[in-house]
Amino acid sequence: MAVNTMKVSAGDAYEVLKAGWEAQRSGAMQVSYMLHGRPGVGKTQVVAQLADAIGARLFDLRLTTIEPQDLRGLPYYDHDAQKTIWYRPEDLPDDIDAPSILFLDELTAASPYLQPTVYGLLQERRVGRHRLPDSVFVVAAGNTVEDGAIAYEMNTALSDRLIHLHVQAVASDWLDNYAVPRGLHPAVIAFIKTRADLLETTERALDQGHMIASTPRSWERVSQIMQAVPDRRVRNVLIAGTVGDAAAADFALIADDIAATVQVTEMLEADRKDRIALYPATMHGLNALIYGLIGILDRRNAEDAIDIMADIRQLSRLREDPEFKRMPLGELCTYGFEGLIRRGLELGIGEAFLATPAYRAYADERKAAGLD
Structure with a gap:
């Protein structure tokens, strides 16, 4: 499935994400972003550069290396309350004051079993009972099938939760x-x-x-x-x-x-x-x-x-x-x-x-x- 959006340079992608962060910080807009592009064009570097520029802590999750429970956490039993309670994973930011970037890398190569768990982070900014603070900026990235990389087609339920940027290499x-x-x-x-x-x-x-x-x-x-x-x-x-x-x-x-x-x-x-x-x-x-x-x-x-x-x-x-x-x-x-x-x-x-x-x-x- 083709990525039918404008192609932008890595520098332009950085400017767009920075503007998105400023809009989120002002309370005007809170959305998640997806960087598409061939391997090695600079998607990860763009996110790292943004984190440096805004003084944010970067939570870099490689989705090909984790299981659904790594995002949702693990349950334990509260016998007094007679409830199952979930331990939140440490890889998700929870500081309500300091800016953070949650970077969900290799999204399109992640197991289809993991993608439903990611939906909540991208759309509702939560997984289970854990909600991301407003100080967290969410960006995902991945390759496409046409790039020759290991990738799954992104379904419409996932695609609709994102603003898509197609990053390409521009020499200048x-x-x-x-x-x-x-x-x-x-x-x-x-x-x-x-x-x-x-x-x-x-x-x-x-x-x-x-x-x-x-x-x-x-x-x-x-x-x-x-x-x-x-x-x-x-x-x-x-x-x-x-x-x-x-x-x-x-x-x-x-x-x-x-x-x-x-x-x-x-x-x-x-x-x-x-x-x-x-x-x-x-x-x-x-x-x-x-x-x-x-x-x-x-x-x-x-x-x-x-x-x-x-x-x-x-x-x-x-x-x-x-x-x-x-x-x-x-x-x-x-x-x-x-x-x-x-x-x-x-x-x-x-x-x-x-x-x-x-x-x-x-x-x-x-x-x-x-x-x-």
């Missing part, structure tokens, strides 16, 4: 809102920047009968491999086992080029005359340099990082390499400064930009051209 959203803020390896970020088609290949892999697909989650694992495994041969085997041999081969070419040409630390330590010769003469290299500068930015190196970023727009004049004349250097510089400024504000060093002659010259140049 993943780069700006996840990969860069999380400090993923510059080679991974630069590669996806130019090969957005390889961020998520589940449908292609299913059509070709391949077991391994690339997903946002698997590219995060590639970043971990790049940072943890220095041996190139071993690293390439691990990456092929993570995103598939074809994507790994394409990535290896770019990663090798970046490793040979991108020298962020050396550029920060060099004077401007020597620094100009260190700029990589490829788009992949310049993208990796930009993300490397964003990742390494701090108060001590801010002025040098700003100088290096500002000179990108002038490389066709400062260097004789013909490659620079064919590159969109102005757009690269603008994109780089946007990321660098965003990171600077997060670090509380935004004032460093206004105090730097290179940034003021860049800003004046854009203003004169009517771009700001």
Whole structure:
């Protein structure tokens, strides 16, 4: 059964859930949400990001690993009252003051015997006699049968209890809102920047009968491999086992080029005359340099990082390499400064930009051209 709703990026899903939380906190609306999407597109990360943002305790229930009694609890006998009373399970939030998120993950893969127990949590916000406090925000997630994952069709009784969001991988959203803020390896970020088609290949892999697909989650694992495994041969085997041999081969070419040409630390330590010769003469290299500068930015190196970023727009004049004349250097510089400024504000060093002659010259140049 198709999920007939709008497809949204992980970043948009986060904004929708955050708005839903604000509406619930104000008393205007209290509903449950369902995140559909292929494995690895970022559904779990969206919920974890929301919990961090609102200061909520996250109760993450993997429904494939529990039985109905794990939600309802266990009975004991009150002989005085001559009643059976239920112990509430500890996995359900009961704090009436502190915000909590109840995340019912892998809902569509859960046993059909469990789903009726989940209905009460999603619609009535209760199971047995236990009611969820108003401070609890309820989100479920799961894959569909079409995703090649283990999944049951969601019946209409369950579907009607939810607001549905269909999450898909969008390269620009993943780069700006996840990969860069999380400090993923510059080679991974630069590669996806130019090969957005390889961020998520589940449908292609299913059509070709391949077991391994690339997903946002698997590219995060590639970043971990790049940072943890220095041996190139071993690293390439691990990456092929993570995103598939074809994507790994394409990535290896770019990663090798970046490793040979991108020298962020050396550029920060060099004077401007020597620094100009260190700029990589490829788009992949310049993208990796930009993300490397964003990742390494701090108060001590801010002025040098700003100088290096500002000179990108002038490389066709400062260097004789013909490659620079064919590159969109102005757009690269603008994109780089946007990321660098965003990171600077997060670090509380935004004032460093206004105090730097290179940034003021860049800003004046854009203003004169009517771009700001």
